[in-house]
Amino acid sequence: MTAQIRIVPEDRFAELIKVAEVAFGEDIGDDLVARVEKVADKQRFLCAIDNDRFVGTSGVFSQHLTVPGGDVAAGGVTFVTVLPSHRRRGLMSGMMRAMIDDCHSRGEPIAMLWAAEGAIYQRFGYGMATNCVNLEADTRAMSFTRDWPREGSVRLVPAGEGVEIVAPIYEAARSRRSGFLGRDQNWWLGVLPDPEKDKKGGEARRLAVLEVDGVAEAYAVYKTKAEWNQRGPASVLTVEEAMASTPRGTREIWRFLFEVDLVRTLKTWRLPMDHPVFSLVAEPRRLGTTVGDGLWVRIVDIAAALEARRYGLDGHGQGRLTFDFDDRYCPWNAGRWSLEVSDGRARVIRTSEGADLALDANDLASLYLGGFGATALAVAGRIVELKPGSLARADALFLSALQPWCPQEF
Numbered sequence: 001m002t003a004q005i006r007i008v009p010e011d012r013f014a015e016l017i018k019v020a021e022v023a024f025g026e027d028i029g030d031d032l033v034a035r036v037e038k039v040a041d042k043q044r045f046l047c048a049i050d051n052d053r054f055v056g057t058s059g060v061f062s063q064h065l066t067v068p069g070g071d072v073a074a075g076g077v078t079f080v081t082v083l084p085s086h087r088r089r090g091l092m093s094g095m096m097r098a099m100i101d102d103c104h105s106r107g108e109p110i111a112m113l114w115a116a117e118g119a120i121y122q123r124f125g126y127g128m129a130t131n132c133v134n135l136e137a138d139t140r141a142m143s144f145t146r147d148w149p150r151e152g153s154v155r156l157v158p159a160g161e162g163v164e165i166v167a168p169i170y171e172a173a174r175s176r177r178s179g180f181l182g183r184d185q186n187w188w189l190g191v192l193p194d195p196e197k198d199k200k201g202g203e204a205r206r207l208a209v210l211e212v213d214g215v216a217e218a219y220a221v222y223k224t225k226a227e228w229n230q231r232g233p234a235s236v237l238t239v240e241e242a243m244a245s246t247p248r249g250t251r252e253i254w255r256f257l258f259e260v261d262l263v264r265t266l267k268t269w270r271l272p273m274d275h276p277v278f279s280l281v282a283e284p285r286r287l288g289t290t291v292g293d294g295l296w297v298r299i300v301d302i303a304a305a306l307e308a309r310r311y312g313l314d315g316h317g318q319g320r321l322t323f324d325f326d327d328r329y330c331p332w333n334a335g336r337w338s339l340e341v342s343d344g345r346a347r348v349i350r351t352s353e354g355a356d357l358a359l360d361a362n363d364l365a366s367l368y369l370g371g372f373g374a375t376a377l378a379v380a381g382r383i384v385e386l387k388p389g390s391l392a393r394a395d396a397l398f399l400s401a402l403q404p405w406c407p408q409e410f
Contacts, residue, residue, distance in 0.1 A: 019083070065182075073108045126365060137288050212248065
């Protein structure tokens with residue numbers, strides 16, 4: 001390996017982002033680079049450099065992730081690429097090693113990412129922590145299961161406005177599910193419509209807010225693409241994010257989205273398996289659902305990560321598990337551990353007692369946010385039950401009442 005891995009020079013940060021997009025087969029504008037710079041700690045972005053030319057890229061966003069009953073510091077791994085000219089030289093492995101070690105040294109118990117290809121990251125101990133449900137719905141076939149009365153009104157908020165309206169709604173949704181990311185003002189700039197683009201006529205995003213008796217209960221960020229064919233209008237509406245603080249808000253914001261004039265197809269992605277829209281509509285098959293992988297998680301510090309969340313469907317679980325943990329990539333995690341839960345809180349220590357379960361880093365990552373059960377992983381040949389009844393006990397402790405949901409890629 002002739003290329004060297006180092007922290008990106010600050011004056012070449014924009015170049016790093018553009019090289020990453022070349023590797024992904026995309027092209028980005030200066031506006032996206034500027035938004036990334038606003039939320040990035042540049043000391044956490046790495047380059048692989050060969051003869052002063054970037055041939056590999058990677059970075060970590062300093063983030064917070066909701067976990068069942070809590071919130072934990074997490075490193076959001078992003079922009080991981082190696083140019084085709086420098087593949088199979090150990091550059092990606094070197095950057096991943098540096099990023100995991102950086103998370104560990106900063107006291108972040110979790111690393112996480114969205115995977116271009118899941119097989120790549122399982123080598124480093126990542127496990128699929130959430131599903132990602134995508135819709136391509138026929139809007140003309142959308143009706144609700146019940147004849148709920150229309151409530152509230154929707155208004156379009158001008159570009160550059162609305163953070164103070166939507167942030168509390170997002171936080172209310174975030175408090176109910178694991179998998180959400182914390183957002184500050186700079187993160188919101190990348191989610192909401194861009195006022196500069198809007199002035200130039202180049203902004204496609206719109207922000208709709210649902211209000212009931214003057215109180216905002218839901219919002220949606222969406223785009224529309226005008227299409228026409230021999231049968232008339234055939235426009236496509238893409239929902240980038242729709243959130244609500246109440247069941248009524250969820251129902252009415254989706255009613256609005258399904259009924260936008262001239263639209264025949266609604267698309268969206270990154271929904272959880274149990275999103276309310278599947279229970280609202282009378283013809284769920286017409287939603288055009290596909291399912292894939294969502295957020296991938298890596299346990300960096302096993303004791304800190306497990307002690308950061310609550311256990312049991314009501315957050316007040318009781319029980320004890322011991323498990324043999326195989327973690328070759330982060331050897332400080334490997335060994336036999338005891339998880340003792342009282343009133344939903346865990347104490348995690350090393351033990352020499354006989355183990356109830358055997359699992360590895362990928363398995364624990366899938367369990368961690370509560371979206372996958374121990375029994376389901378055992379049926380797949382992943383987790384091994386060493387003592388009868390241990391899988392059921394693990395399910396009772398780890399599973400969540402609501403599926404984890406990460407609505408934002410990074």
